[in-house]
Amino acid sequence: MRPSLLLLCSLFFAFVQVQAQRMADSVVHLHTLPADGVVLDKGWKYLSGDNPAYANPGYDDRAWKTINPTLDINDLPQISKPGIVWFRLRLSTDTSLDRQLALVIQQSGASEIYLDGQLIHRFGVVSSNPANVKAYDPLWKPVSFPIKKDTIQVLAVRFATQSTIQYTTMFETNNHALWIQIKDVESAVSFYHQQASLFKWFHVAIVGVCFLFCVLHFGFYLFFPSQKANFYFAVFALFYLTAIVLQHILYLEVHEVEYKFILANASFAFFMVGNLFLLTAVHYLLEQKKDIFYWGLIFYVIISFFLNAGPYRWGWLAGGVLAQNLIHFNILRISLLAWRRKKRGTLIIVAGAILYCISFLIFIAQGKLVNVDFFLTITTLRTVLFNMTQLSIPMAASIYLGLEFAFVNESLQQKLKEVKNLSEKNLAQEREKQQILASQNETLEQQVIERTAELKLSLDELKSTQEQLIQREKMASLGELTAGIAHEIQNPLNFVNNFSEVSSELVEELRVGPFLRLPKREREEAGDILEDLDQNLSKIQHHGQRADAIVKNMMLHSRANTGQKEHIDINALADEYLHLAYYGLRAKDKGFNANLITEFDSSIGKVDVVPQDLGRVLLNLYNNAFYATQQKRSQLNGQYQPEVKVTTLRFDGRIEIRIRDNGIGIPEHVKSKIFQPFFTTKPTGQGTGLGLSLGYDIITKGHGGELSVASKQGEWAEFTIKLPYVSEAEELTIHTDSY
Structure with a gap:
């Protein structure tokens, strides 16, 4: 009996010890914090379903399954389906970590983060109704993490994916389900600003260069329309500029996950079409016929649109990246062909294409291209390499176009100089002929000039005399007519004036003579009549004198030019x-x-x-x-x-x-x-x-x-x-x- 009891006690203590060891193993201990931080990719447990109690630190999650939520969303089918999923992680820190901590988060869904049952952060909209879920990516922007030291705490995440979202890995991006990294606050902020500034730097650099290309070569085309390469190169720069702007928005501006697929595909489409315009510009520039490779690349670019939007991970590599490289390799091919034909200045394009190949290979080696988070691996070297891959061939083409423009201008200047020399020779010969003709005809021309002057003077005098005669004839006729009319009017006018004076005198004689012998009554009536008669005669005299003045002025008018x-x-x-x-x-x-x-x-x-x-x-x-x-x-x-x-x-x-x-x-x-x-x-x-x-x-x-x-x-x-x-x-x- 006693040995059996001892055996049972031994088994019990062994079980308790195993459970305690398992509990200790499931806790993530932060003894030190490296400069690069600690990625929380171990110790997580998950359970599908929704229960607020899952956030409590005392909840028993031993039955939950383990998971690594930092994996790609498409590699975790158990959480990519619509519905709520909970993640739990036990975490402890040593007292030696006396710095304030921050979380750097990237996710492909919506989340609510709890620490010991308290909600500390929310990203997007988590809802039991899948139609209301809004996935949100913080884009590695640091958030505070108020953890207690020397204490085991529970980090719980309520997580949901947004239905009907399409994910893409274009431009070396990953779609982590839930990627959390712990850093100290200063390192997290410094890391974010450093990476964001690098993005902005190479985006602004490429946008500025493309804008200058667009304006400069469109101006060249307006000045010299026969060089169509300038037009296609300006359109290429405009498409590249638009693609870089869309890429910048994708990396740093858009947090809603549902828009990333659209922005990435639109940006890559502008890149592809821009590369085709660059290829066309180089064909015109090097006077290379559009062969089967050219038309095959156009067809492949059309297919790449579907590859970019289709197969996950390798679709954009087979579509966008391969198409872009094939276009640039074809530019190298046709530039080498032009160099063999001894086309002037072709080595500039060859050098640009070779520089592109070298830069692209180093860029691949630095980033390991596949399954790399471009934001986390971006460095100054990779930024320079990226700019070199994007701008080496365009810069070479721009330099070539500028030199070609200078060559054309110099050629035109030379032709103008030749034309000027020929013109001077022709002018010299013509001058000799003119001198000979002038020496032969000088005497004759002088005589002609003298006689012409005499004839002109005589003609002017004749015209002047003729005009004066015509004017005098007109004025004389008018004067005679006016004078005749005036004389005809003058006679009856004199008669009126004279008889009005005589009548006035007769009225005065009548007033001092027979008028006084009339009876008083008749005298008054006769006096009124005489008064009216005297006034009438006065008015006749006044108006007669006025008419006489008018007639005299008419006579003066008739002899104004005599x-x-x-x-x-x-x-x-x-x-x-x-x-x-x-x-x-x-x-x-x-x-x-x-x-x-x-x-x-x-x-x-x-x-x-x-x-x-x-x-x-x-x-x-x-x-x-x-x-x-x-x-x-x-x-x-x-x-x-x-x-x-x-x-x-x-x-x-x-x-x-x-x-x-x-x-x-x-x-x-x-x-x-x-x-x-x-x-x-x-x-x-x-x-x-x-x-x-x-x-x-x-x-x-x-x-x-x-x-x-x-x-x-x-x-x-x-x-x-x-x-x-x-x-x-x-x-x-x-x-x-x-x-």
């Missing part, structure tokens, strides 16, 4: 008639005073004009100016100083006489009619309307000049006479040459 032109001093003529008009007005109106201002150009000298006609025009303009100032003085009740300014000047082959007053001005609607015959702005009986019309004809027809008016109503008016100017020296030259 005078002979003389050389006179314009300044003296203008000054003489100014004072004549002023003192004539002062004789009628003793109270009128005005400031007379003269500004005469002394360089005018004597001018060939008809002095009587020009004086008549000036006198009429002066009288109008004084009349305007008189009217304004009466309107302002004497609170106004009249002023008349006369200016003469010579410029541009003409002389000008300007007569300006500060009177009432001329209304705008009247200016267009002011030079019409019989139009006047003066009250009835004070103007005939022929003064300005007569002056306009004298200036324009008699002297070949211009008469214009400018005015501002209520402030000023200015008449300008413009006459053609011929100096005495020029006149003497003309008369001398005519002999």
Whole structure:
């Protein structure tokens, strides 16, 4: 009995010891923390289903199965199905780890992280309804991890995958189910910023270079359209730029897992199409025909779109990576063929293609390409290698295109120089011929010039004489007609004026004679009749005199151009008639005073004009100016100083006489009619309307000049006479040459 009891006790203690050892083995101990951190890929247990109690540290998870959640999501079929999965890990740290810790997480689903039953982080949306799950990848951004030292703690993760998501391994990315690494806070933050800055650096570098390529070579194409390689190279740069931007968004900006597949495929599609444009540009650049390899690569690129989106892991290698390398190897092939043909500058493309091959092989060796997390393996060396693989051939092609552009420009310059030399030779020969012809024909040309000048002078004189004769004939006919009409009107007008005076005298005799002998009653009636009769005769006399003035002006108008032109001093003529008009007005109106201002150009000298006609025009303009100032003085009740300014000047082959007053001005609607015959702005009986019309004809027809008016109503008016100017020296030259 006693040996049996001892055996049972021994078995019990052995069982307890085994269980304690198993519990101790399932705890992950952190004694030290390396600089690279510790990846939590061991000690995990999992169970499908959802129960909040799974987060409690005291929950018994001995029946749970072990798992490595850091594996690819497609390598863990037990958790890739829709539904909730729980992960648990027992963890302890030594007191020697006195640093603050952080978690670096990458995942392909949605998660809620609990430490000893307390929720410390949530990424995405975890839901029992698969349609509501939203997978979220923190992209290795550090999060705090408040662990206790010398204590076993339980790290529990509530995890779910988003249904209908397609995963991709393009650009050396992995889809960890749940990848957690423990680092100290400073190392985690430094690692994240260092890696992110490296990504940004090589992305910005490639984007900047591609943008310059696009702008530069599109400009080359616009300047030199026959070189189509520049156009295809610019399109290649635009596609590459777009691909790099999409890749940057994939790596650093997008956390939603469902968009990574779309961004990766779109980026690789732009890479592939851009490489085809690069291949096309090199074909045009090296003048290489598009052979079966070219069309085969286009077909393979189309297939690569389906391979990239199809088979997991190896699809993008067989589709995108292989297609890109085949395109670059084909560029090396055609550049070597062009080099064998001794195509100028081809070694530049060959060197770029060889540099691509070397860089790509080193890049593969550094990253081990397959199943490598590009974010975790990115280094400065790999960044440089990646940029070299992407830009070595484009840089070589760009340099070649630039040199080709320079060669073309130099060739054009050489051809222009040759054309210039030929032109100079032709010009020299033509100059010799011209000199010979000139020496032979000089005398004849001189004679022809002299005779032509004589004939031209004679013709000009003939035309001038003919025009004067025609004008004089017209004016003479018009003058005769006007004079005849005036004489015909003058006779009955004289009769009316004379008989109105006689009738007035008879009425006066009647008033002092028989009228006084009438009876008083009849005398009153007769007196009224005599008064009306006297007023009627007075009006007849007044209007008869006005009609007589009009007839006399018509007669003056008819003989406006009959005078002979003389050389006179314009300044003296203008000054003489100014004072004549002023003192004539002062004789009628003793109270009128005005400031007379003269500004005469002394360089005018004597001018060939008809002095009587020009004086008549000036006198009429002066009288109008004084009349305007008189009217304004009466309107302002004497609170106004009249002023008349006369200016003469010579410029541009003409002389000008300007007569300006500060009177009432001329209304705008009247200016267009002011030079019409019989139009006047003066009250009835004070103007005939022929003064300005007569002056306009004298200036324009008699002297070949211009008469214009400018005015501002209520402030000023200015008449300008413009006459053609011929100096005495020029006149003497003309008369001398005519002999």
